[in-house]
Every structure is written in structure tokens, then in C-alpha cells.
Amino acid sequence: MWAALAAIGKDPSTGGYHRGGWTPTERTATHWFQDQCAARNLTLESDGLGNLIAWWGPSGQPGVVTGSHLDSVIEGGAFDGPLGVVSALAAVDLLRREGFTPSVPIGVGAFVEEEGSRFGMPCLGSRVAAGVLPAEKALGLKDRSGVTLAQALEAAGTDPAGVGPSAFLDRMGTFIELHVEQGRGLTAPVGVASSIWPHGRYRFTFSGEANHAGTTLMEDRHDPMLTYAMTALAANKQARLAGARATFGRLSVEPNGTNAVPSRVTAWLDARAADDATLNSLLAAITKQATERAERDGTTLTVTPESVSPIVDFPADLRDRLVGVLNGAPVLPTGAGHDAGVFSAAGIPTAMLFVRNPTGISHSPAEYAEEDDCLAGVEALAAVLRDLAK
Amino acid sequence: MWAALAAIGKDPSTGGYHRGGWTPTERTATHWFQDQCAARNLTLESDGLGNLIAWWGPSGQPGVVTGSHLDSVIEGGAFDGPLGVVSALAAVDLLRREGFTPSVPIGVGAFVEEEGSRFGMPCLGSRVAAGVLPAEKALGLKDRSGVTLAQALEAAGTDPAGVGPSAFLDRMGTFIELHVEQGRGLTAPVGVASSIWPHGRYRFTFSGEANHAGTTLMEDRHDPMLTYAMTALAANKQARLAGARATFGRLSVEPNGTNAVPSRVTAWLDARAADDATLNSLLAAITKQATERAERDGTTLTVTPESVSPIVDFPADLRDRLVGVLNGAPVLPTGAGHDAGVFSAAGIPTAMLFVRNPTGISHSPAEYAEEDDCLAGVEALAAVLRDLAK
Structure with missing residues (x-):
């Protein structure tokens, strides 16, 4: 399975993956998943947005769903997402080989646009499925080319009218997501998640005045690039002070000409912290420094939250049950968002398994996990499913 | 003429002009110019790249050429370029109305891609015409979509094989360019140029390591955005200290995802100073600070000069002659590059006239000059032509 997925959406020059939601590469990976489910005689169910669950065992009652996503960030790695989907199918194969008969349905899920790399909304699929994100708001989201989600669905042959909360949510009695760890916090092969840090994406719009780069005195400028530059450094410093994370990884400059002082710099802040209060004070500190600098530069700043997810504490009883099944596997939080966080917040008993990442590198072609791990x-996932579906 | 040009390439939402070389809008403006020349029975001559000179008066001998360009920066103003072309045609009209008979040819020129906004090379047309930029190097230049100049010419119906130094260069006995002033240095309606500041465009490539924005400890990152941000602030400070100009107005970020630490930031520095030594020491100071910061960030930096133009001192005798004709018009340098600088460096006696810019704003939709000015x-241009072609 790993070899078949390896080529889909891979940039041969960099080794990085490009699988944005509803792009040809992501659709190819999804079709591969559908073929795998068909080959296993799993009963494939799709909701209106294209989230998929393939069922094994008895039907018509709540069961245990495991899975992850097949889309990637821009220039991402091979493991983030696909490892959870492939491991779910492999765990089903393992349980079947040993003759296990589930007493409740076991579902293998693949949820769309988890990274938000195309439409800017992380966990888009699970948010719509769980009813957290209204269909009309989701359908109006635009990619960088101005294509709406509704248009992308139509282009993929999907009727946008069917988008809404998923009928299969009632049958997700438990949700287990296996995922590659994305930091260096896990030293054993497999661990169990305690919580997902609160996470916000904020759009910083710095506005100034376009002007000629050669003739305009430095003193006469209202250059939003300077305000942005200072804000990027401030965000880094404030995150270090707070033991948190702050990243400006996406930028848009207007007019983006070499010989023009920019009129506008739009920058997206990704900020995460161990708790909601720390995240809020981190954002406040960055915004304060940015606003003060804007006054000095004669520029203006608006900060627009694009998505803010509060902390997710996975239920302790389920977590402890997994730790018991896995003979005392280590428990750790994560700074990364996951569909598991959305489903947990929607009230579904949810847990996560992490597979060790030796370098901690993720969202990069260099993302890696050892085959043994x-x-x-x-x-581990098979053991958890065996326990939950016994 | 001004009303006819006003609509071509104008973004109705911002009022800014978009006329990159060989784009439909720039071609429309060029066709307008060709029609204007035909209506005046001027003899239109084109070189292989598409630089145009329309001749009036005797032929076969060196004459006086005046003109400017019709292309714009991205989101530029109405005056930068077109004012020089329209004023040249209007000056010819004025001289004809008064019955003036030139003793040498008078040419009205329009030179292509002066801003370099499409292919990244300022004064592309005049550099090729003057033989400063070899045809094979010019034809290989790429725009942001990867289209080469050769491909753009073919798409416009021009054979790239004809590109090279212009045959009409021998007949440019004198070149006079009228241009809107681009700073606030001119308080009279019309002034005369003393020099063009040396000007460099340098590509700064900051390389680091892509990583997950949520899970990677701040201490573990090699984030080229931080190195860039500090460099942008350093460039501003060093330019202020040197009484020079330094601008980062164009950026490209990879992978440019909200939740990914970037792997690479490419930024273009536009730097100008009153003399070559100051420009060199400005670049050295910025590069030194950037390199030191890169070491701290665990990133790397390469600096590639894309175009560097030394100072242009316009010939004093021609300049003094213009000042005499214009009854003591003020003389001032400019920080902006012009085709006049290329032709002057190529040995053609060259001068420039500036029209007052009340706000100093240029390369912006807000660029403006009073109708009276x-x-x-x-x-003033008619007076200069009358004197030089008498």
C-alpha cells in the first residue's frame, strides 16, 4: 500500500507532496482508497462532501471508526495523513488474518481537506461532517485562484446541495486516529495523545502606500513590509517567551514589484500554545507590538481570525484504556490539529495514537518514520480495535 | 491623447495600471501610438524587439529623438512613461502649428518594457537596442509564469531571430526624455536632470528547512522568514544612514502554507545611492547583517545581482544648453532608472526634462502631475527640439 501511495502527488524534483483537496492528485489518492476498500469487501459510505468510511462487520449500530486523511500541505511529507489510513487498512487485514470477529462495526475513514492547504480551513471535512462548519459557509470558501469549494465540488462531479452534517456521525461510537508524531516528543515507537493544543490562524493585513523604490525618500514612506518584518520577529520572540509556537509561513505582497514600495502585505499567523489563555495572551502581545510599529511606519494593521480551535482534552477514560492495552505506552500532547480534535469536540469519544518521528520534521519532504515503528x-491500532470491538 | 490612453490597462477597482511588456494592455497602448504616428504622417520605424521611432523631417542623417515608454509597473500610475510619449507627440504638433521646419530629423520614440515589470530587467528595450544586453540573454529571460521573452515575442507575432542592436541607433544624434518627476525634489513646473543614481537589483535567497508550524519547537527551527525579516529592517536602517534607498518590494515564499515553517524565502532588494561607492557599501552592510543573522537562524543566504547600473552623469554641455533654453530651469538628480540612462551610457548625447510631481508619489495609482505643469x-520640450533641430 505504501509503495502505491508513494508516487501520488509527489514532486520529483523535491520529493514533496502536493495533494490539496479536490485536486487531481488528491482525487487519485482517494480513488486508490476506494479501490482498496472494494478489494477488501468493505462497505463504502460517502457523505455529501466526500468524507469516506468503509465498514466491516455488523451494520446498523454504532461502531469504532479509525482513519485519517489523504490530502497534504503544499510540499508536504509522505506520512502526515496517509500513515493513519494505511495503518487502519493494515490493522483490519491483521485482525481478519487472525480470525477476529468484531461485535460492533469497524470503520476505516478518510476525511477530506484536513490540512486546509487549498481552502484555508483546516479539518474542513470533519468540521462539515460534525456540523461545526455550516455548509453554506464551507461552500463559499475560496482557494488562491478564487475557485469556491462549491465550484471545486461541481468540477469533481459532486452536487454541492448534498453538503452538510454526515449521516454516519451517529454510527461513530468511538473514533481512533493514528498519526505520525510531528515533534520530537515521543521516544517510544508508539504513544497516546493527551490533548491538542489550542490553535489559531489569523490574517494580518498591513496597509501602506505604494511608491517608487528609487525616488521616494526613506523618511516619506509608509512601507507595510517594514511593519510586517518587525511583526514576524516579534511573533518569534513572543512565542519563545511563552513556550508556545508562532509562525508566519504564508505571505502575499501587493503589487509585489521589485521597484515599488508595497501598498499591502498580507501575512498569516499560525499560533498555538498549551492552553487557551496562553494562546490569547500570545496573540495580544504580537498584535500590540505590530500596532505600535504600524504607528511608527504610518501604516495600518487589521487582524482577522480565520479559524481558532480551543484546546481539546481527549477523554481520560478512553485514553487510559488505550494505555492499558498498549502496556503503558507514553502519553503526550500535540501542537498539531487533527480531525480527531474536531470529532472529540463534537462529543464523540476519541483517542489518538502517535508513531515516533525520529527527527521531529513534519510538513516537509524530509518527514519520516522508521518502518519498524x-x-x-x-x-497497536489492531490491539486497540480488538479491545474496543470485542 | 491623454483621455484615449487613460483607460488602457487600468484596473477599475484600484485605478492602477497594469501594462507589462507584450501583454494585451501594453500592446493596445502600442497600437494606439502607431495610430497616432500614422495620423501625423510620421515615418514609423521598428527594430526587431519592437522599439519604435516615428520620424519627422529630413531622413538619412542623425537627428534628435525624444520619447519614453508605454509599459507600467504592476499597479502603476498614469504618468510614468506615457507623459513622455504624449508630450513628444504634442511638441511635434506645436512645432508644426507654428510652421517650424526641422533641419535634422526629429524622432518620437516608444521603448518596450522599460519598467522590467514582466521580465525582471529594467530598460529591457533600450538595453537591447543599445547592444548592452545581448539578444540571446534577453530572449531567455522568463516572466513569473515561466514564459520566455522569445515565447512572448512569438505569441505577439514577432520573430525572435530579428532581436538585436537597433539599426536606428546611428541616427539618434541626441536623445531627450521627458518624464514625470518621481520624488518631491522639483518645485518648479519643469527641471533638467543632472544624473541618474546608480541602481542595483539583487536577489536574496534565504534557505532553511520546511517544518510543521505547530509541533516544531521554536528552538529547533531553521526559519528563513526570520532571516529575511531582519534583513528587510536592516536594509531600511542602512539606507537611512547612507542617505540612500533600499526596498524589499517583491517576495516569493515556499511552500507559502499557513501551517508550514518556510523552506525558502526569495526577496528582491532594490538599492540606489548618489554614487557607486555608496551603493556598494550599502549592499555590503545589508549583506553582512543578513549573513550574521542567517548564522544565528541556521539558514543560508545567497545574493545574486540581477542588474546593476552605474551612475549616469548626463553630459554637462547638453544639460547647460537645455537650462539656457529654459531660462535657468532647476537641475536635479533622480533615483529612478530611465531609457535615457541606457542611451547616455551607450555614448549618445542625452538629457532629461522632469515635470513637477506635487506629492512625489510614483509607481502607484496616486501618481499625479498638474495639467498646467x-x-x-x-x-519646454518643444523649445528644446526647436533649439536642437534648428
């Missing part, structure tokens, strides 16, 4: 992840 | 510019 991946196989240990499949064994 | 523009008319004074036409009168």
Missing part, C-alpha cells in the same frame, strides 16, 4: 503502530 | 513640459 510504523509496523508497531499497526500492531 | 504637463503643458509647461510640452512647451
